[in-house]
Amino acid sequence: MSTRSDRRWAELARELEFTRLPELRRQAEGWRTGLTGLTALLAVLVLLKGRDDLTGLPAWARGTATGLLVAAFVLLTTGSLLAVRAAHGTPEREILLGGQALRRWTEQEVARVTRALAWASLCCVLGVILVVGALVVAWGTTTSDSATHRVRVRTNTGVVCGELILVDPQQVAIRTETAGKISLPRATVQSVQPAKAC
Structure with a gap:
């Protein structure tokens, strides 16, 4: 390499000390924009593709998914705030006029x-990992409704709703939340229809 080239590289190295902070600020702007876009994208995906609600999940899955989503929200918000802080700094009370003070501050x-x-x-x-974990728990957990067969039974005396246990020529047996197991004589049953909820 020539002497002129060496001199130019030395000048660039000296200037790097003065341009490092603006470069980091630009990098932080990119991170902030990326984090904001990612958070918005995850929110849209969860709203459009997720379950309508978590109430159909077993209690452990509902608690786990909710905890993971809350932790992910906190982490993504914290990451966004840190990126904003990195991009824009904090308000300073003093204006640095001295060269050495400015150098230390920089x-x-x-x-x-x-x-x-x-x-x-x-x-x-970590926020993205937690959101993915919450989605896996919510989508991968079978609901309690799939294991039971809820029915609405119309009899001569009224309507009873509960989980279907048994149907035979003599009786229809269901389990209700309030009365427990009920056996209805087959002669009194007018209709049996599926029910999503009781």
């Missing part, structure tokens, strides 16, 4: 921005 701010970006990316990755 070095400290570079360290803070680098740390905030690392935490923002970690929060983003």
Whole structure:
């Protein structure tokens, strides 16, 4: 390499000290935009493709999915706030007029921005993992409705709703939430229809 080329590389190396903070700020802007877009995309996917509600899940699955979604929301929000902090800094009370004071502040701010970006990316990755975990729990868990056969039985005296246990020539047996197991004589049964809920 020529002397002129070496001199130019040395100048660029000296200028890098002064341009590092603006470069980190631009990088943080990209992370902030990406985190915001990712959070919005995940919200849309959960709303469009997720279950209508979690009430049909067993209690353990409902609690797990809800906890994972809340933790993911907290992590994605924290990551977004860290990216905003890295991109825009914090309001400073003093204006640095001295060269050495400005240099110290710039070095400290570079360290803070680098740390905030690392935490923002970690929060983003963990938030996405938790959302995927919540979706797996919600979509992969069978509901309690699929294991039971709820029916609405119309008799001479009224309507009874519950889980179908037995049908034979003499009786129709169902289990209700309030009365427990009920045996209805077959002669009194007018109709038996499936029921989504009682």
